[in-house]
Amino acid sequence: MLSSLLLILMSAPFLTAFAQIPVPQLASPIVVVNTAALNARSGPGPQYTVIVTLPGGSELPVLASTADRAWYLVATPVGNAWVDIDFVIPRGDFTFVPVIRLQDIQAQFAxxxxxxxxxxxxxxxxxxxxxxxxxxxxxxxxxxxxxxxxxxxxxxxxxxx
Structure with missing residues (x-):
């Protein structure tokens, strides 16, 4: 009993120090709308339906991209939508952003x-x-x-x- 108590008392400072070690968090990349208003679309191209118009300065988490990285699938307040890279500023590490093939996209046309x-x-x-x-x-x-x-x-x- 005494040895168990001694072991607990001696390990308490170590456990306290171990609990304070920060755990690195993966930050998802975002894009910032770099125009007064940006049409977010149902697919990666201007021929797709506009789902929502986003105000300038909006920060949107990136979910995926096209193979040529010209369009990004982002999470918007009304659902997922595609934005053109020419109208946004990318922020963060895009190394692990999944690539979606155009053949896999089933977007709604107008x-x-x-x-x-x-x-x-x-x-x-x-x-x-x-x-x-x-x-x-x-x-x-x-x-x-x-x-x-x-x-x-x-x-x-x-x-x-």
Whole structure:
């Protein structure tokens, strides 16, 4: 019992010193957006869909790159996206960044622009109305005013204009 206690007391300073030794941490490389705004895309090229526009100065952890190191896959607030190396400043050690082959990438291409949808021409007292898309993601209803009704026919009365 006494020898066990003596062993514990003698090893206590060694254990304290050993516990204070810093353990090196691997720092993941980052890129810093070096333009006022940068489009982060669903794939490594300008033909891919823009996922998010990042403000200048954003620091993004790098997850992978293309073989030619021209595009980096980064983690953004809305998910993973690709950024062009010409618009970012690399920081850190990129030695162990994995390379992704272009054949392995299954990114989403931009959807074709939807066709214009015309409203029925019968009884439009406030002018012609059409839903005309201005981009591939939204449609705009251009009319002077719209009657809000409780049912989908004109005899139901108007709630508000």
């Amino acid at each position: 959807a074709p622009t939807p066709r214009t949808i015309q409203m029925p021409t019968a009884r439009q007292p406030f002018g012609a109305a059409a839903i005309a898309p201005r981009s591939n993601r939204r449609a705009v209803l251009e009319v002077i005013s719209v009657d809000l009704r409780p049912a989908p026919f004109e005899a139901s009365g108007v709630i508000t204009t």
